[in-house]
Amino acid sequence: GNSVTQMEGPVTLSEEAFLTINCTYTATGYPSLFWYVQYPGEGLQLLLKATKADDKGSNKGFEATYRKETTSFHLEKGSVQVSDSAVYFCALSDRRGSNYKLTFGKGTLLTVNP
Amino acid sequence: DSGVTQTPKHLITATGQRVTLRCSPRSGDLSVYWYQQSLDQGLQFLIQYYNGEERAKGNILERFSAQQFPDLHSELNLSSLELGDSALYFCASSPTAPPYEQYFGPGTRLTVT
Numbered sequence: 001g002n003s004v005t006q007m008e009g010p011v012t013l014s015e016e017a018f019l020t021i022n023c024t025y026t027a028t029g030y031p032s033l034f035w036y037v038q039y040p041g042e043g044l045q046l047l048l049k050a051t052k053a054d055d056k057g058s059n060k061g062f063e064a065t066y067r068k069e070t071t072s073f074h075l076e077k078g079s080v081q082v083s084d085s086a087v088y089f090c091a092l093s094d095r096r097g098s099n100y101k102l103t104f105g106k107g108t109l110l111t112v113n114p
Numbered sequence: 115d116s117g118v119t120q121t122p123k124h125l126i127t128a129t130g131q132r133v134t135l136r137c138s139p140r141s142g143d144l145s146v147y148w149y150q151q152s153l154d155q156g157l158q159f160l161i162q163y164y165n166g167e168e169r170a171k172g173n174i175l176e177r178f179s180a181q182q183f184p185d186l187h188s189e190l191n192l193s194s195l196e197l198g199d200s201a202l203y204f205c206a207s208s209p210t211a212p213p214y215e216q217y218f219g220p221g222t223r224l225t226v227t
Contacts, residue, residue: 107156
């Protein structure tokens with residue numbers, strides 16, 4: 001079955017530091033890949049997405065590139081802010097068949113200190 | 115604002131009781147998904163409906179059931195509640211075209227005492 005593995009947190013950084021959160025996946029077929037962010041007390045928000053190999057998703061300074069050869073979709077940001085403190089989830093959606101449910105990683109808690 | 119609405123925001127009830135959580139998807143989305151999020155289990159997929167029909171089941175207990183109505187809103191029914199059912203319950207909806215990204219509601223926090 002499909003699975004997503006992301007680096008365990010928590011991750012603690014100082015403001016303006018570089019962020020990488022690793023995500024690798026196992027899937028049959030050709031999945032679409034997503035990063036979601038959950039701020040304290042809120043629901044999940046779609047942060048970015050990529051639908052095929054070598055696609056780069058980007059939003060709010062975050063980027064992730066769909067790497068089929070390494071089955072990875074690592075999240076990066078060049079300079080984090082205190083407001084980026086949240087839980088980040090990597091997820092995949094298998095486009096084959098009629099079951100379109102997302103498979104999520106366990107989430108990575110990011111804390112950014114001023 | 116994702117466009118997905120959920121009510122109520124908070125729910126406190128006693129063991130053995132039954133509750134109903136409600137979700138309205140984004141305009142135009144036919145698929146609705148339910149998830150449970152707890153500290154120990156993480157984010158768990160419960161069930162998916164598409165245009166009124168059950169499409170996929172995940173780790174949903176037999177005490178739980180859901181339905182999607184003709185106006186596409188969905189309800190998740192939780193019965194014979196146990197302390198361990200305390201969690202955040204999220205609803206999400208997705209468009210009918212790839213990549214089927216899901217848009218989440220703000221969630222219902224259920225506390226069973």
